[in-house]
Amino acid sequence: xxxxxxxxxxxxxxxxxxxxxxxxxxxxxxxxxxxxxxxxxxxxxxxxxxxxxxxxxxxxxxxxxxxxxxxxxxxxxxxxxxxxxxxxxxxxxxxxxxxxxxxxxxxxxxxxxxxxxxxxxxxxxxxxxxxxxxxxxxxxxxxxxxxxxxxxxxxxxxxxxxxxxxxxxxxxxxxxxxxxxxxxxxxxxxxxxxxxxxxxxxxxxxxxxxxxxxxxxxxxxxxxxxxxxxxxxxxxxxxxxxxxxxxxxxxxxxxxxxxxxxxxxxxxxxxxxxxxxxxxxxxxxxxxxxxxxxxxxxxxxxxxxxxxxxxxxxx
Amino acid sequence: xxxxxxxxxxxxxxxxxxxxxxxxxxxxxxxxxxxxxxxxxxxxxxxxxxxxxxxxxxxxxxxxxxxxxxxxxxxxxxxxxxxxxxxxxxxxxxxxxxxxxxxxxxxxxxxxxxxxxxxxxxxxxxxxxxxxxxxxxxxxxxxxxxxxxxxxxxxxxxxxxxxxxxxxxxxxxxxxxxxxxxxxxxxxxxxxxxxxxxxxxxxxxxxxxxxxxxxxxxxxxxxxxxxxxxxxxxxxxxxxxxxxxxxxxxxxxxxxxxxxxxxxxxxxxxxxxxxxxxxxxxxxxxxxxxxxxxxxxxxxxx
Amino acid sequence: xxxxxxxxxxxxxxxxxxxxxxxxxxxxxxxxxxxxxxxxxxxxxxxxxxxxxxxxxxxxxxxxxxxxxxxxxxxxxxxxxxxxxxxxxxxxxxxxxxxxxxxxxxxxxxxxxxxxxxxxxxxxxxxxxxxxxxxxxxxxxxxxxxxxxxxxxxxxxxxxxxxxxxxxxxxxxxxxxxxxxxxxxxxxxxxxxxxxxxxxxxxxxxxxxxxxxxxxxxxxxxxxxxxxxxxxxxxxxxxxxxxxxxxxxxxxxxxxxxxxxxxxxxxxxxxxxxxxxxxxxxxxxxxxxxxxxxxxxxxxxxxxxxxxxxxxxxxxxxxxxxxxxxxxxxx
Numbered sequence: 001x002x003x004x005x006x007x008x009x010x011x012x013x014x015x016x017x018x019x020x021x022x023x024x025x026x027x028x029x030x031x032x033x034x035x036x037x038x039x040x041x042x043x044x045x046x047x048x049x050x051x052x053x054x055x056x057x058x059x060x061x062x063x064x065x066x067x068x069x070x071x072x073x074x075x076x077x078x079x080x081x082x083x084x085x086x087x088x089x090x091x092x093x094x095x096x097x098x099x100x101x102x103x104x105x106x107x108x109x110x111x112x113x114x115x116x117x118x119x120x121x122x123x124x125x126x127x128x129x130x131x132x133x134x135x136x137x138x139x140x141x142x143x144x145x146x147x148x149x150x151x152x153x154x155x156x157x158x159x160x161x162x163x164x165x166x167x168x169x170x171x172x173x174x175x176x177x178x179x180x181x182x183x184x185x186x187x188x189x190x191x192x193x194x195x196x197x198x199x200x201x202x203x204x205x206x207x208x209x210x211x212x213x214x215x216x217x218x219x220x221x222x223x224x225x226x227x228x229x230x231x232x233x234x235x236x237x238x239x240x241x242x243x244x245x246x247x248x249x250x251x252x253x254x255x256x257x258x259x260x261x262x263x264x265x266x267x268x269x270x271x272x273x274x275x276x277x278x279x280x281x282x283x284x285x286x287x288x289x290x291x292x293x294x295x296x297x298x299x300x301x302x303x304x305x306x307x308x309x310x311x312x313x314x315x
Numbered sequence: 316x317x318x319x320x321x322x323x324x325x326x327x328x329x330x331x332x333x334x335x336x337x338x339x340x341x342x343x344x345x346x347x348x349x350x351x352x353x354x355x356x357x358x359x360x361x362x363x364x365x366x367x368x369x370x371x372x373x374x375x376x377x378x379x380x381x382x383x384x385x386x387x388x389x390x391x392x393x394x395x396x397x398x399x400x401x402x403x404x405x406x407x408x409x410x411x412x413x414x415x416x417x418x419x420x421x422x423x424x425x426x427x428x429x430x431x432x433x434x435x436x437x438x439x440x441x442x443x444x445x446x447x448x449x450x451x452x453x454x455x456x457x458x459x460x461x462x463x464x465x466x467x468x469x470x471x472x473x474x475x476x477x478x479x480x481x482x483x484x485x486x487x488x489x490x491x492x493x494x495x496x497x498x499x500x501x502x503x504x505x506x507x508x509x510x511x512x513x514x515x516x517x518x519x520x521x522x523x524x525x526x527x528x529x530x531x532x533x534x535x536x537x538x539x540x541x542x543x544x545x546x547x548x549x550x551x552x553x554x555x556x557x558x559x560x561x562x563x564x565x566x567x568x569x570x571x572x573x574x575x576x577x578x579x580x581x582x583x584x585x586x587x588x589x590x591x592x593x594x595x596x597x598x599x600x601x602x603x604x605x606x607x608x609x610x611x612x613x614x615x616x617x
Numbered sequence: 618x619x620x621x622x623x624x625x626x627x628x629x630x631x632x633x634x635x636x637x638x639x640x641x642x643x644x645x646x647x648x649x650x651x652x653x654x655x656x657x658x659x660x661x662x663x664x665x666x667x668x669x670x671x672x673x674x675x676x677x678x679x680x681x682x683x684x685x686x687x688x689x690x691x692x693x694x695x696x697x698x699x700x701x702x703x704x705x706x707x708x709x710x711x712x713x714x715x716x717x718x719x720x721x722x723x724x725x726x727x728x729x730x731x732x733x734x735x736x737x738x739x740x741x742x743x744x745x746x747x748x749x750x751x752x753x754x755x756x757x758x759x760x761x762x763x764x765x766x767x768x769x770x771x772x773x774x775x776x777x778x779x780x781x782x783x784x785x786x787x788x789x790x791x792x793x794x795x796x797x798x799x800x801x802x803x804x805x806x807x808x809x810x811x812x813x814x815x816x817x818x819x820x821x822x823x824x825x826x827x828x829x830x831x832x833x834x835x836x837x838x839x840x841x842x843x844x845x846x847x848x849x850x851x852x853x854x855x856x857x858x859x860x861x862x863x864x865x866x867x868x869x870x871x872x873x874x875x876x877x878x879x880x881x882x883x884x885x886x887x888x889x890x891x892x893x894x895x896x897x898x899x900x901x902x903x904x905x906x907x908x909x910x911x912x913x914x915x916x917x918x919x920x921x922x923x924x925x926x927x928x929x930x931x932x933x934x935x936x937x938x939x940x941x942x943x944x945x946x947x948x
Contacts, residue, residue, distance in 0.1 A: 054847045085849030099844035101858050103865075103937055113845065116854045147938050162848070453632045456925055458876030460883065461636075461917045464898065464910050465643045489873060546765055553767045553884050554895075555902050568767060572888055577775045577786065585775070589768030597763035604759075 002202045003029040003169055008064030010051045018060070020275045021047040023226040025064075026301065027309070029169075034195055034203045036213030036234070038249075039223035040272055046094070048223070049171045049206045051075055053089045069168055086117060090167035090200075094174040096158040100146040107142030110161055124164060131160045131199070135190055152183055159190060163199045170200040176212055184209075188216040210253065214238050219307070222246050225272050225283040228301050230315075232308040242304065242315040244288045282312070290314045345609045352605025358598030362591065366415050369408025377405040377562050385581050395583035398574050403567075407587050410564040414595065417479045417548045417563075422541035424483025429490030429540070430533065434521045436491070437498025444495075455488035459547055463556045475558050478551060482544050490536050497532055501525050531610040535603055542599040549592050564588035621939060625929050629922045636918045640911055641691045700915070701908030705900050711912040714897065719916070721789055722893035724810065726882050729817035730871070737825025738867055742860050744826065745833035746852075754826060761823025766881030770816040770888035777812060784812045787890035813889045817882055821874075828870060832863035865936050872928040875921050 006026050011018040022044045029035045037045045047059070052075065055061060061076035068088055074080040093099055101109050110128065111121040129139045135156045146154060155175065163170060172191060176184040194200050205217060213220050213234060220237040222229040222245065230243040241247045248268045254260075270287040273279050279286070281296040288295070294313050301311040346352055380400045388395040394403035436447040462485055470477065501507065502525065510520045526533065551557045552565025571577070571585035682690070694700075700711040744754040778786035790796065790805050836842065836859035845855050883895030890896060894913055901909035933939050 056843075082849045085847065087849075091847050093840075093844055093847065095840040095844075098840040101841045101845075101862070103862055104858065105937075112854060113848065113850055116850050117848075145937055158844075449628060449631070452628050453635055455873070456629070456632045456876070456918075456921055457636055457639075458879055458917060458921060460876070460880040461914045462639065464902075464914045465640055469643060469907075542763070547880075549765050550767065550880050550884055553765075554887065554899060565765075565767075568771060572771065577771065577779050580775075580779065582775060585768075585771050589765060589771065592765050592768065593760070593763050596765075597760055600759050600763055 002031040002033070002069060003204075004065075004067040005052075006065045006067075008048070008051065008066065009062040010047055010055070010064075011060050011062055012047075012058050013060055014058075014276070017276050020226050020278055021059075022051065023275075023278065025223070025228050027221060027228065027231055029202045029204065031201050032195065033219060034192065034205060034217045035231075036205045036207065036217035036220045037223060038208060038210050038213055038220055039229075041208065042225075042272055042275075043223040044226040045206045045223050046173060049091070049173045049204060052169070052171055052204070053085060053091050054078070054081070086162075086167065087165050088167055089169045089171070090162045090165070091171040091173060092159050092162045092175050094177070096155050096175060097151050097178070099158050100154060102146050105143055105145055106149075106157060110142070110164075113161075119165075128160065128164055131164070132157070134193075135160060152179075152186075155179070155183075155187065156190065159187070159194075163194055166199055168201045170194070170203045172203060172205045174207055175205075176207060176209060184212055185215070188212055192216050210238070210249065222249070225278065226275055227283055228309070228311055229284070230308075230310045230312075231301075232305075232310075236305075236308055242308070242310045243312050244290050244314065245284050248289075342609060349605045349609050351601050352609060355598045355600070355602030355605055358594055359602065362411060362595050362598070363415060365408055366411040369404075370412055373402060373405040373408065375405070377402065377409040381405075385579065388583050394587050395581075397570070397584050398576065398579070398581060403583055403587065406562045406567055407564070407591065410562045410567055410588060411591055413475055413558070413561060413563045414545055414548065414592070417475055417482070418541045418545040418595075420476070420479035421482035421486070421544035421548065422537055424480065425487040425490060425540045425544065426533070426537045428483070428487040429494055429536070430526075432487070432491040433494025434498055434525070437495040438502050438517065438521055438525070440499075440502075447491075448495075451488045451491050454485065455492075457485065459485040460550065460554075460556075463551055471559070473557070473559050475561070478548060478557055479544075482547050482551075486540065486543055486547065490540055493536060494529070494533070497529050498525060501528055531606065535606050535610075538599050538603050538606070542596045542603075545592060545596055545599075564591050621933065622929075625926065629926060633918065633922060637692070637695065637915065638688075640914055641688060695915070700912040703901075703906055703909045705904040705906040705909055711908045714909065715894065715912050715916055718892060718894050718897045721891060722882060722886065722895065725813055725817060725885070725891070725893065726879065729814055729821060729882070730875075730878055733818045733821035734825055734867070734871055737822045738829045738864065740822070741826040741829025741831075742833050742856075742863070745830045745837070746856060751830070754830070758823045758827040758830070761820055762827055764820050764823070766817065766820050767884035767888055769820055770813065770885040773812050773816050774888055785809050786812075789892040809889075809891070813885045813891050816885050816888075817878070820881060821878055824874070825867065825870075829863060829867055832866055833859050836860075836863045865932070868928060868932045868935060872925050875924050875928075879917060879921060 005028070008022060008025050009020075010022040012021050013019075025044075025048065027035075037048060039045050050056060051059065051061070052066065052073070055075065055078070066073040066075055068084070073084060073089070100106060104112075111125075114121045114124055129142075132139060132141060137153060137156055137160075141149065141153065141157055149157065159175075170191075176187055179187065191203065191205065195203055205213065207213060210220070217234045219231060220234050221231045222237065222243065224245050230237065230241065230246045232241075237246060238250060241250055245268075248266075252266050252268060254265060268287055273283055273286070281298050282288070282291075285291045285295045290312075292313075299311045299313050301309050303309050304315055378401060381402050382392055382396045382400045384396065384400045385398045386392060386396045388403075392402055392404060394407055397403060397406075432447055432451060436444040436451075459482055463481055466473075466477075466481060498521075507520060507524060510524050515523070548557065548563070549565035549568075552563045553569045555566075555569060557563055557566055565588070567588040568585050571581070576582070576584045698712055700715075703709055703711045703714050705714075740754065741758075744751045744758075774786050778784045785791070785808060788809055790802065790809055796802060833856075837855065839859075839862075842855050842859060845858070882893070883898060885891070886893045886895030887899050894916065897909065898913050900906070901913065
């Protein structure tokens, strides 16, 4: 197993108490697997992505264990985690468009970054140029300032930079949210290409867009209110979901070819619970059409079929 | 975007869990707890109190010769006397009052002009913006002091109002620039588009939609202008370009230097006025930092 | 890049024209007859100079000459370097009086501006990363930046010069010494120079330190900083980038603060009776010497404009985005 996460809990500090953004998640990602993480805004998927590489100042590690390539990742310790960053775990951030220092030429920034990580830039530069070529960027990019590049170019550049050292795990955090459909497809294909060429071993793709995940992911993890709802191969999630939340999600997606004068778009009534003081038991209880008294007890995340985990009494 | 599950569910990004704060009570909650704001307000408030009440405690002409010359602070004369036997405390509190007047008036004028120019340039953009920006840049470079030199050469009798007007008319450019930048970013937001579509006249859009969203920023700008005006006025008074009647803190320092208070060690003549100015301006700056923290959640220390 | 310079130059030219016009126009809006007022202030006596002055006045204010011609006459004498005759330093020309005072003022201003800016930035950056230092630097910085220039000068003059007698309290150099190029004279000059310089330096320093500290904190919160940290870059690299980026608004700030620092320099000179432009202005006001005031005004304006231009060049050098031909940041 490349990545294994056990009962990870990461909370946010706030004036009114701890926001339980990530409240006990466990899953595994195999070598070469692209796992998508989907869910509504605020479900904890971004927190999950961030906590695997760098906790920001508001986040607080509470409990849990993360293993990458059979070694434990000390995510609670910023200093001890550093050797793993970029080399073992890397990230393409949500803000890729503004992730490059505006007053440094791209090539120089990469060289300085490599040097600061103890790598001689000369050894890596040829590979960098080769990969830029691969994603359709000319080497000229290295001599430019970020402001001279278009949004798409910056996105691709950041993707190349982040995967330059062939990390075991790549976290892609909402990288398609700001793009139009054709760019989304290009980026998705690029990521899959990276995996196929073994630039990265496994990948976690965080997004709210299930359709993109269907295109590129091997498996999909659905999160709700800080907990896991369902994890299964992409095909299974889309065609035969078992968790009520997943089912409602899928059915609320607009379909090509359906006319909505005949059938209205359906959503899921209600809102996700506030995570300062989450409800007891299953967190989807209030909005779930299948809810019953049993749901006051929190359902465990169990494997109902090979490779298919669900957290629901009714699954 | 055709297929998207994003349409399901509402919530804000990041912390969906925090309760949605209401504006009024939230502001007061943080305001009462912010140390810097409290300290700043106390200092400025104290000086203001002194400026209002002080002159009633020592009525009469502060420049009158009332006591022995160059006496150190005592119970009779709290801040001592000048080399001419004038009551330093009387001069101080009257000067303080003038300082607040000039600061408020000049700050207000500068804020008003800055808002008009800034809002117009930021909202309209294009040629109007270019023209106003060029105008702003021209005024920006000319130091207030320099203009005052010329005016003072000719106006032999000057009052507090003239000084305030001049300071106000020359110190608005940086405020205009800042307001313009903020207006730009607000104008780009959707609620302004909606207002425009509904046929609201520009002036109303600016006053009803844009300005209220910037109210905290405008307030902070005014505070900085106020502080700046106090400093400029002190400088002008010190050179002798200030009001020709009455007294002011800068004038006190001018006289002290002129009449060798430094060499004679009459420190009570020049220390209080400078301290007063420093207290007011420093208090305002600290207030400003505190206000910034109250209004901008990201700066609050959790 | 050329467009950038052209625009700036145009603005400065416009500013100069506006300033000169204000200078020329104000006397006309003041109550009373300017010519009579001025003539009455000329010391009676030397008829030769009185005539020279009257001639100058008439060409500039002459009521028999149409207004636009007065304006042009003013400009022509300006461009010839003729700023009139000083009343205070009668019968020297205003130009020569100012010329003698300028070196002292520049000698204070230039080192004070450059060193305080550089030191303030370095110190502010240091404070931004060490919390313990920050807790002392912040209040001290705010206090210093709120201190009126002349008051700090007064305190230093009183404390270090009058009370402790470490430095002289006034003058550009000792009265007993003849200006010469010897080492002892230079030492004497420096002795007199030090306190006014220190006074200017400290207040400006406080402002820059605070500004830089705030800018660095802001930069450390930016996306590129977070990205680098996520990729494991050491703090020293992130800080280096943050510093480089934070310097840019500080350069712009320098241009904005020039007027304030110049005013501060002038009052500091007054406190120390330092024979620069500030001292000259004080005397001009006392003696109602209009032409000296006018000349000083123009010198100040030109000085500030030149300094602004230099700062613009510096910004161009430092911000690669303007060189790349795009207006990346807001200047």
